[in-house]
Amino acid sequence: MSTTNWKLWEVFLRSKNGLSHKHVGSLHAPDSNMAIKNARDVYTRRSEGISIWVVPSEEITASSPDEKEALFTPSDDKVYRHPTFYDIPDDVQHM
Amino acid sequence: MGTNVSLEDKFQSYVDAEKKVEPKNWMPEKYRRTLIRQISQHAHSEIIGMQPEANWITRAPSLRAKLILLAKVQDEAGHGLYLYSSAETLGEPRDKMIADLQSGKAKYSSIFNYPTPSWADMGTIGWLVDGAAIQNQVMLTRTSYGPYARAMVKICKEESFHQRQGYEVVMKLTQGTPEQIEMAQESLNRWWWPSLMMFGPSDDNSPNSEQSMLWKIKRKSNDTLRQEFVDKTVPQAEYLGLTIPDKDLVWNESRGHYDFGDINWDEFYQVVKGNGPCNKERIAHHVKAHEDGAWVREAANAFAEKQAKRKNKEASAA
Amino acid sequence: MAGGWLNGVKRDFTSEEALKEYFFFLADDALMLGQQLSKWCSKGPVLEQDIAIINTSLDHIGRARLLYQELAKMEGGAVTEDTLAYFRDHLKFRNALLLEQPNGHWGDTIARSFFFDTFNFYLFDKLRSCSNKTLAGVAEKALKEVSYQAQWSAEWVIRLGDGTDESHHKMQESINRLWMWSGELFEAHPMFDMLDDSFVRFESLREVWLHKTGEVLKEATLVIPSPELWMQTGGRYGIHTSELGFILAEMQSLARTHPEATW
Numbered sequence: 001m002s003t004t005n006w007k008l009w010e011v012f013l014r015s016k017n018g019l020s021h022k023h024v025g026s027l028h029a030p031d032s033n034m035a036i037k038n039a040r041d042v043y044t045r046r047s048e049g050i051s052i053w054v055v056p057s058e059e060i061t062a063s064s065p066d067e068k069e070a071l072f073t074p075s076d077d078k079v080y081r082h083p084t085f086y087d088i089p090d091d092v093q094h095m
Numbered sequence: 096m097g098t099n100v101s102l103e104d105k106f107q108s109y110v111d112a113e114k115k116v117e118p119k120n121w122m123p124e125k126y127r128r129t130l131i132r133q134i135s136q137h138a139h140s141e142i143i144g145m146q147p148e149a150n151w152i153t154r155a156p157s158l159r160a161k162l163i164l165l166a167k168v169q170d171e172a173g174h175g176l177y178l179y180s181s182a183e184t185l186g187e188p189r190d191k192m193i194a195d196l197q198s199g200k201a202k203y204s205s206i207f208n209y210p211t212p213s214w215a216d217m218g219t220i221g222w223l224v225d226g227a228a229i230q231n232q233v234m235l236t237r238t239s240y241g242p243y244a245r246a247m248v249k250i251c252k253e254e255s256f257h258q259r260q261g262y263e264v265v266m267k268l269t270q271g272t273p274e275q276i277e278m279a280q281e282s283l284n285r286w287w288w289p290s291l292m293m294f295g296p297s298d299d300n301s302p303n304s305e306q307s308m309l310w311k312i313k314r315k316s317n318d319t320l321r322q323e324f325v326d327k328t329v330p331q332a333e334y335l336g337l338t339i340p341d342k343d344l345v346w347n348e349s350r351g352h353y354d355f356g357d358i359n360w361d362e363f364y365q366v367v368k369g370n371g372p373c374n375k376e377r378i379a380h381h382v383k384a385h386e387d388g389a390w391v392r393e394a395a396n397a398f399a400e401k402q403a404k405r406k407n408k409e410a411s412a413a
Numbered sequence: 414m415a416g417g418w419l420n421g422v423k424r425d426f427t428s429e430e431a432l433k434e435y436f437f438f439l440a441d442d443a444l445m446l447g448q449q450l451s452k453w454c455s456k457g458p459v460l461e462q463d464i465a466i467i468n469t470s471l472d473h474i475g476r477a478r479l480l481y482q483e484l485a486k487m488e489g490g491a492v493t494e495d496t497l498a499y500f501r502d503h504l505k506f507r508n509a510l511l512l513e514q515p516n517g518h519w520g521d522t523i524a525r526s527f528f529f530d531t532f533n534f535y536l537f538d539k540l541r542s543c544s545n546k547t548l549a550g551v552a553e554k555a556l557k558e559v560s561y562q563a564q565w566s567a568e569w570v571i572r573l574g575d576g577t578d579e580s581h582h583k584m585q586e587s588i589n590r591l592w593m594w595s596g597e598l599f600e601a602h603p604m605f606d607m608l609d610d611s612f613v614r615f616e617s618l619r620e621v622w623l624h625k626t627g628e629v630l631k632e633a634t635l636v637i638p639s640p641e642l643w644m645q646t647g648g649r650y651g652i653h654t655s656e657l658g659f660i661l662a663e664m665q666s667l668a669r670t671h672p673e674a675t676w
Contacts, residue, residue, distance in 0.1 A: 004392040005190045006459065008183065025246070026180040027461055028189065030392075031399035037565065038461040041468050042176055045169065046253070062119060145455040152451045156668040156676040157495045158444075158478050161451075162471060168454055169467040176460050214667055214676075264676075272674050380455070388458025390583070391519045394576025401575065 008057040009035040011042075013049035021053050029054075110311050115241040118184040126310055129303065130240050131185050132201075133312065135192040138178035139203035141171045143196075143377050147211040148220060156214060163260055164217060170257065174250045181242035197382050199369065204228075206293050208371030215268055215275075215282035221261015223283075223290040223328065229254055230324050231294070239311035262331070269335045283332070284340045291355075292363045294321040300360075325353050422650035424603045431607035432545070433487055434507065438649060439551075440480035441508035444498060446529060447473030448664055449516055458519055465565065469526070472558040476551065483547045499668035503657045510648040511594035513656045517587070520580070523569040524587035528595045530563040531625050535618045544611040567629045574633025585635050596644025598622075 006028040012021035024043050029035035035054040043049065103123050109116070116122055148168050155161035179189045195201035206224055211217070232254060235247040268279040295301060295317045307313040315323075325344075332339050343356035365371070426434060450470035457463030481494035488497075511529060516522045537559050540552035573584040599619035605612065623640055630637045647653065668676075 003396050004389045005188075006392060006396065024249075025177055026183060027176060028459065029461065030395040031402060033568070034395065034399075034461075037568075038465065041465040042173055042461060045173060045464075045468075142455075142460070149454040152454055153448060153663050154667050156499070156671070156674070158474060158481070158498055160676050162474055162478070165451055165454065165467060165471055165474070169464055169471070172455075172460055172464045172467070176464070179460075267676055271676075272671065274671060275674055384456040384458075387456075388462075388519065390577070390579050391458035391462075391573070394573050394580030397580075398572040398576040 006030045009039075009054045010057050010060060011035075011039045012053040012055070013039075013043060014051040015049055017050070021051065024048075026057060107309070110239045113311075115244060116239050117241045125306075126312075127185050129307060129310070129312060130243065131182055131187045133307075134178055134182040134185075134243055135187065135195070136202050136204075138175045138182060138192065139196045139201055140207065141175035141178060143203045143207045143381065144224075145171050145175075146377055146380055147207055147209070147373075148217060150211050151214060151217050154214070155217075160217075160264070167221070167257055167260055170253050174253070177246040177249060178243075181240075181246045184242045193385065197378060197385070199378070202367065204293060205363065205366040205371060206289050207377060208366050208373045209285070209289055210373050213278055213282050215265065215278040216286070218261050218264030218266075218268060218279065219282040219286045221257050221259075222265055222331070223261075223286050224293065225254060225257040225261055226328060227290050227293045227324050229258060230320050230327075234314045234320065237311075237314055265335060265337075269337065279335070280337055283337050287340050288358065288362075289366075291321055291325070291358055292366075294318075294324065296360070296363075297358075322352055325355055329353055419647055419650055419652060422652065426604040426607050428607040429487075431604035433484060434602075434604040435608060435612055436480050436484050436487075436548075437507040438509075439548075440477050440484065440497075441506050442512055442529070443473045443480065444477035445506075445508040445512040445660070446526070447471075447477060448660060449512065450522070450526075452516055453522065466522075469558075469562050469565070472555075472562070476555055476558070479547075479551050479554075495668065499665045500672075503653050503661060504651040506648070506651060506653065506657060506661075508648050508657075509594070509597045510645060510654055511591065511597065513648070513654060513660060514591060514594060515656060518583065519569075520573055520583045520587040521591065523566055523573065524584070524591045526562065527566040527570050527629070528591060528598070528626070530559060530566045531629075532598045532615075532618060532622055533559045534563040535621055535625075536613055536615070539613040539618075542611060543613070544609055548612075570629055570635070571633040574630070574635040581634065584633065588630065588635060589638055592638040593643060593645050596640075597646040597648060600646050600649060602649055 007030070008026055009029055009032075010026050011024050013024050014021045027035065027038050027042055029038050032054055036052055039052045039054055044052070102121060106116075106121065106123060106126070116126075145168050148164060148171075152161060152165055152168065155164050179192060182192060183189060192201065196203065211220070229251065232247055232251050236244055236251055238244045238247065265279050265282075268275040298304065298316045298318045301317055304313060304316060308316070329339060329344065341356045343354065345354050347354045366374070369375070447470045450466055450473065453463065453466045453470075455463065457466055477498070478494055481497045484497055485492045485494055509529075511525060514521075514525055533555070537552040537555045541549055541556065543549045543552065570584060570588075573580040575581070599616045599622065601614070601616045605614050627637050
């Protein structure tokens with residue numbers, strides 16, 4: 001990975017007192033400090049949040065889907081199939 | 096019957112039951128590729144779409160108009176980011192998407208390959224282009240892929256201000272001096288047909304549409320959306336006292352819709368292929384910003400690494 | 414005052430004129446920087462920073478509007494915020510010369526913002542207790558924005574200064590290049606004599622500004638230029654660099670082409 005790409009963070013917002021943080025999306029930042037600032041600028045442009053959490057996407061571990069839906073057996077334990085988990089050359093087709 | 100077939104069948108009945116597909120769920124590879132193509136194309140459209148409007152920020156004729164336009168273009172950056180973010184949940188890194196945009200491998204809405212020589216274009220874009228986009232986006236709030244649908248909900252909420260902003264700009268022009276009225280009409284003349292092209296090829300010539308409808312990625316066909324747009328927009332133009340540049344435009348009582356003239360598909364495909372008035376300029380602008388910023392992004396990473404090392408050192412010293 | 418570039422400028426003010434001058438200083442600073450920063454739109458080094466810098470631009474232009482609206486009231490008649498922004502010529506603009514300097518690269522923009530945001534932070538903090546209620550109100554609102562901006566630009570100075578060799582070199586050059594325009598922010602001005610003490614004297618912020626910027630530059634591993642170096646002034650008297658002409662030509666072109674239009 002080239003050093004000009006910033007890593008990915010998941011963003012959680014608490015919209016008002018008494019509610020818990022809710023996942024709103026992700027963004028790129030080199031460190032947690034800028035991730036928080038970027039989150040403020042990107043996800044609270046209309047005062048949607050009073051508290052922000054950012055978590056490196058690669059640090060999140062997810063449960064498997066319900067037994068009932070065993071069909072969808074996940075291929076990994078990450079919430080998202082994020083790019084950092086795959087290293088596929090560009091010329092490999094249909095991946 | 097192989098396992099693969101039954102997985103795909105089960106996926107189809109899952110989608111048919113109006114359940115949302117989430118990143119961790121199994122999905123057909125082609126579903127994933129289709130989504131990446133569509134979402135990234137949508138994201139690129141937001142990002143490239145900043146340029147024709149950013150063109151007027153420094154010259155906006157009042158401070159209020161300047162603030163509104165700036166806020167609107169900022170929203171587009173935000174929407175691009177939401178969309179990149181949802182495409183990334185499918186395993187496609189943003190830098191890959193950006194590389195594909197810059198190499199011409201990925202497309203964006205062809206409407207942004209038209210120039211904005213007039214202030215009136217700031218109104219017309221909001222009114223027609225955002226209006227057409229909303230038509231599409233409202234449908235997409237019910238798309239089958241969860242992160243995409245959620246991004247669209249957020250975008251639609253914010254987008255409603257854009258169309259009103261545009262309409263207001265045009266309205267003020269049509270209530271203004273003769274020169275302003277002329278500006279408004281001239282701008283409508285240029286943008287009307289490209290706006291209709293925004294919905295994509297007609298249904299007979301839209302190769303990916305059928306599968307996308309089946310998977311509930313798309314919920315309405317190109318022609319249906321286009322017709323809805325025309326029906327909605329004609330009365331808005333009448334209210335402004337502007338003339339839509341189509342001599343075949345007429346209300347069809349039996350269909351309950353407006354009939355309208357033929358779209359110049361040759362122009363559409365030429366612009367898609369890269370021959371529009373601004374294709375090269377738009378990409379060159381994006382590439383330049385990206386390249387000019389490389390040293391900045393690199394420095395931020397280098398600094399973050401140094402900071403992390405310092406923290407580790409402190410921690411191990413304590 | 415002996416002969417020199419600023420020999421011919423007006424130096425005596427009535428208290429009414431002085432109040433307007435004070436408002437114009439703040440309003441024109443804000444408009445000029447907001448206008449310059451808005452040019453980054455779609456050109457930032459990364460999408461997230463495009464959004465951040467537009468936020469800042471919005472804050473500045475928003476603040477300029479509040480101040481122009483108050484000025485329009487003082488001027489009376491048909492004067493509006495827009496006639497003040499769009500129909501004054503360069504001689505009437507009172508912004509510090511720093512703010513009309515071109516955007517340059519990201520480091521230049523950061524250096525310009527860093528000098529100004531740090532000044533603004535201390536200024537608005539103190540102005541909250543100004544005897545002029547409008548100004549106090551603007552300061553209260555501005556302080557929240559400006560605190561964020563000052564932190565944002567200082568962090569970028571540190572990040573670039575202590576980033577790669579290339580960014581360190583570039584940031585140092587930006588600091589050096591823009592340094593000569595920083596002193597004007599703290600220039601003493603005769604109009605202050607006509608205002609009560611709650612109108613912050615800009616020169617009173619110089620020490621704390623030098624201290625703060627010194628700290629940040631040190632953390633950024635950058636060399637602090639000498640405060641004794643020559644500082645170019647003129648903006649507060651309407652004497653500007655050539656840049657301003659182009660900025661105004663662009664900004665005012667449409668409004669002036671249709672002077673009787675409303676938008």
